[in-house]
Amino acid sequence: MNNAWQETLDHGNVLLIDGAMGTELQKRGVPMDKVAWSGAAVLTHPDTVRETHEDYIRAGARVIVTNTFGSTRQMLEPAGYGDQVEAVHRGAVNLARRARDNVADQSVAIAGSISTEPPAFDRNAFLPREKELAAYREAAGLLADAGVDLIALEMINDTTHASLAMRAALETGLPIWLGVGCKRRADGKIVSFDHADLELVTILDELIPMGPTLVNIMHSAIDAVPPAIQLVRKRWAGPVGVYPESGYFTKPNWNFVDIISPADLAAEAIGWVAAGAQLLGGCCGTSPDHIRALQAALPALEDVRNV
Ligand SMILES: [Zn+2]
Numbered sequence: 001m002n003n004a005w006q007e008t009l010d011h012g013n014v015l016l017i018d019g020a021m022g023t024e025l026q027k028r029g030v031p032m033d034k035v036a037w038s039g040a041a042v043l044t045h046p047d048t049v050r051e052t053h054e055d056y057i058r059a060g061a062r063v064i065v066t067n068t069f070g071s072t073r074q075m076l077e078p079a080g081y082g083d084q085v086e087a088v089h090r091g092a093v094n095l096a097r098r099a100r101d102n103v104a105d106q107s108v109a110i111a112g113s114i115s116t117e118p119p120a121f122d123r124n125a126f127l128p129r130e131k132e133l134a135a136y137r138e139a140a141g142l143l144a145d146a147g148v149d150l151i152a153l154e155m156i157n158d159t160t161h162a163s164l165a166m167r168a169a170l171e172t173g174l175p176i177w178l179g180v181g182c183k184r185r186a187d188g189k190i191v192s193f194d195h196a197d198l199e200l201v202t203i204l205d206e207l208i209p210m211g212p213t214l215v216n217i218m219h220s221a222i223d224a225v226p227p228a229i230q231l232v233r234k235r236w237a238g239p240v241g242v243y244p245e246s247g248y249f250t251k252p253n254w255n256f257v258d259i260i261s262p263a264d265l266a267a268e269a270i271g272w273v274a275a276g277a278q279l280l281g282g283c284c285g286t287s288p289d290h291i292r293a294l295q296a297a298l299p300a301l302e303d304v305r306n307v
Pocket of ligand 1: 283284
């Protein structure tokens with residue numbers, strides 16, 4: 001198991017992860033499935049997935065996230081890939097490992113992504129509770145068995161489904177990254193990215209006591225990040241990460257509109273690190289250039305940590 005990422009955090013240093021996978025695949029010509037989004041790309045476009053990982057590693061990422069965000073049985077079965085759930089998870093980890101073998105010149109860990117997204121992002125289409133839990137257990141078990149170093153729960157934006165995914169992930173015994181998505185409501189409250197009536201603090205207060213290793217503010221609006229860091233740090237003494245989104249989604253495609261420039265992301269990151277963030281990367285809309293800019297800013301980011 002690769003624990004260098006944990007040592008970096010334990011020493012108080014900044015850890016860079018990768019940027020977007022799904023939207024980057026779209027940008028590179030991979031069609032997004034209407035039901036499973038990027039979930040099947042491991043089967044249909046393996047070389048593009050591997051090359052994207054390689055580009056992130058070259059840019060400076062020390063953790064890469066498997067292309068399994070849309071790969072639970074909950075998403076793959078209604079997309080017509082129900083008999084390939086295992087192949088997708090094992091394939092995704094293998095592509096990440098091959099990318100690392102091909103280009104890494106420093107320690108790179110592999111995080112297995114699991115989301116609680118329902119098929120076609122339709123919140124009326126979740127599996128019945130027992131089957132949903134079984135789908136998360138299947139995904140977590142396959143990722144663990146395939147050798148990921150940790151599990152990254154992504155797009156956690158409620159408590160009902162998130163608690164099932166968290167339970168399944170914890171059962172593997174691997175370190176768990178809790179990734180919450182949030183945005184700023186008109187009244188200034190920080191709320192779930194997908195549920196404007198659900199405050200971020202409600203999600204944090206339910207999920208943090210379950211025992212993550214790290215809390216990420218991911219796929220979040222950039223203006224929501226500073227207050228979200230404060231809300232997390234009031235409840236969580238462990239490491240905090242930030243990997244925001246930029247642009248907007250029109251199912252099943254990302255709109256690359258007003259994407260934050262790599263230089264601006266690096267400039268924002270100085271403030272996030274000053275506020276206590278230690279892990280940095282990008283979510284939907286970001287590309288290897290964003291990670292390269294963070295890598296170039298690493299000495300300045302480390303200086304902020306050491307103030
Ligand atoms: Zn995202």
